[in-house]
Amino acid sequence: MPPHTTDPAALSAQLEESAHLLELAVEAADLGLWWLSLEADTLKGSPRCRRIIGFPSEAPLSYRQWLAMLHPDDRDENHRLVQAAFDPAGDGGYRTAYRLLRPDGQVIWIAAMGQVEFAGEGAARRGLQLVGTFRDITAARQDEEARALLTRELSHRIKNIFAVVTSMVSLSARDYPEAKPYARELRERIDALSRAHDYVRPHVTEDGASGGATTTVQGLLDELLAPYRATGPDRIRIRCTEAAIGERSATALALIVHEQATNAVKYGALAVPEGMVRIDGTRDGDTYRLRWREEGGPPIERAPDRQGFGTVLAARSARDQLGGAIAYEWAATGLVIAIDLPVETLES
Known part of the structure; x- marks a missing residue:
């Protein structure tokens, strides 16, 4: 940590160095920084943040403009989370993932987290701004969706195998009455395996998320x-x-x-x-x-x-x-x- 100083020139140099180190760390982590003020109705972002969302202009976005960039299915939930973060009775935390519609028409997945800066105490406490980071997680989400699709396909094929084996056992025992008790027990074992498979397989939704407990x-x-x-x-x-x-x-x-x-x-x-x-x-x-x-x-x-x-x-x-x-x-x-x-x- 730089030594404490009261010299204005030295303080300015230290601040510039700290800002430069922060910028390097953020770049290395592939993060975009952003600041949201509901009072000023503005969302500002670092150069990487603007590149992620495909908004090259340095001019700030209004909160309504930013919400309009979100996927319609994610918009209301994100608005609720932002309002909850600015609630003076809360801890100011914000963490979510959502789809964003870039100006070039590309749909990307964003992981966002942030913290509201509050001022005042008690009844006078109010949120000044929400400061946070963006990360493009599109590739990771696509991998998850591909795995989910493969999981659903494998699960379907396994269920078909259970059904085929059960049918083969029944057909094979049809002409051999003495084998029917053994065939019935085998079918019951296969049914038990099938029920266990149904229970433990994650119920994957169409977007690749696991919906099961x-x-x-x-x-x-x-x-x-x-x-x-x-x-x-x-x-x-x-x-x-x-x-x-x-x-x-x-x-x-x-x-x-x-x-x-x-x-x-x-x-x-x-x-x-x-x-x-x-x-x-x-x-x-x-x-x-x-x-x-x-x-x-x-x-x-x-x-x-x-x-x-x-x-x-x-x-x-x-x-x-x-x-x-x-x-x-x-x-x-x-x-x-x-x-x-x-x-x-x-x-x-």
Whole structure:
């Protein structure tokens, strides 16, 4: 920092040097500086700012002229954000992204942020000007839109694959009655994977933005087990601590949960009207612990003599795909299943 001085010539030189350094930093960051005064109805910008918006003249724009340059779909929201920033009761912050129509007809995406300078205190507090930066993010937005388009196309193709495989299984079993039970179970597994895919796929809007909420363990289980609640919402009670779940982990967990629900319907608590299942999920440090407890079902005399294919599949999914473990306790009052999964893997 330059030493303090009271010499006018030295002060002038220091100010020029500071302005020059600021200009270099802004240029290096590819930012445009701007100043907006609602009282004076003017928007002024640095040379880079004017180049970004395609307005070469150094003459200031009026606020109304600037709003007219914004895309019609973004105009009202931006006006609201500016008014909110100038609100004396607020913190003066302004941050947004919008489309701008350049005079040459090009539509660009702008990321803008700024801070209102206030004067006065209490009831006399008022906003003087909004000072901020522009950045052209058109290329980044185009990349996002291209990825969103690819994601939608892949998701559509995956759904088609699920449908084709399900149809092939049904057609193949048509001429072999003895294979129909196995075909039905396979279709149910595929349907579980399909529902998991639908849940974790981001709902991408046409402009490439993600409109879906964060996918969670609770939400996935609610989605997967909804068909089993048809006979009564209290047949399956799910209470899970909030934990995000990623696309890859969701498909593996969907298989595990589907196998347990299917077995509960065939042999366990859901096989009788008074039976129920409780599912609890808690986070314990770096481990997420799921507990499946069956109550009110047929008494259990002992553990099964052998493991079925579904049980083996669930164990392999927990171990190989999720990096966790699954354990069974064959209590006389009902089956208890412990599923322990690394949080880091769960979110992937």
